[in-house]
Amino acid sequence: MDLLQIHAKVARGVVGREIEIKSILTAMDAGKHILLEGPPGTSKSTLLRKISHEAGIPFYLVEGNIDLTPAKLVGYFNPSQVMEDSYKPEYFEKGPLTRAMEEGGILYIEEFNRMPADVSNVLISPMEEGEISIPRYGTVKAVSPFTVIAAQNPYDDVGTVRISRAFMDRICLIKMNYQNEAEEREIVRLRTGMDSSEIVDLSVKMVRKTREHPDIKLGSSIRGAIDVVDLFVGMQKLADQPGSHFLTTALMAISNKIWLNEMASKTADEIIEEVYASFRNQYPDLSHPQKNATEKSSSDNGVQAIESEEEQRVKKKIVT
Incomplete structure (x- = not known):
């Protein structure tokens, strides 16, 4: 990657974030994987999409949640085709991890600390060895500049899991706070x-x-x-x-x-x-409009008038 050229293009299309842009590009160029830590709405996905676009590399977004499985992340064999013709590589439906590795793209995982541990563990081999072995499909080798970028909100502790030491040991941490x-x-x-x-x-x-x-x-x-x-x-x-x-x-x-x-x-x-x-x-x-004295008085008089009419009806019933 031409870091200077990509940096210049990204900086022109993003408000601020000078240090974050340089940090992400430097990590990617060095073959490092990244954990972005910051509250919601701090332009994490916006910045990464811009970097992906200007660098001309694919961008795959994954929403981290309890429903995410290793098969959804890596890929799976099409059941109907397997039933008809057994396991063949062409029947394998590639997941975002496999595609990002083969195409040298960015795999961006939002709410990473909401994923089950067995899913996050799938990333260890691709991050450490640059490859992953898929039964009946073969070994997928990562093409540069394949990068795993995870994101988490440090203030959210509902429905989250603790990120494993094995994962933390293989990433670089970049904090993204609110802008000025x-x-x-x-x-x-x-x-x-x-x-x-x-x-x-x-x-x-x-x-x-x-x-x-x-x-x-x-x-x-x-x-x-x-x-x-x-x-x-x-x-x-x-x-x-x-x-x-x-x-x-x-x-x-x-x-x-x-x-x-x-x-x-x-x-x-x-x-x-x-x-x-x-x-x-x-x-x-x-300023937010409030009722003035005249409006309030009119409103009060209206209520009193309604009450008076109601009282009169009640009195008539009592008399009869």
């Missing part, structure tokens, strides 16, 4: 096409604030800010006045993307409202 505020604003602007700096700024500030809140174990990723902007743009088509309902869209976009501490004293919605309130005065044009 300026980079996140640029990402939101590019993804949404939003020109208003106020809308982008407030969306980014709110998701970043959730990452610092004492009641939150894991805050929102940049996807929360992107969703806020997209929903806010749509909400304006129905809004009574420009700039209204920002809090409504923020609740829709962010409340389900935060992970509360077990001892949290507030709900997700209450926290989002609190975060919004802390920035509200800085963005008066994006």
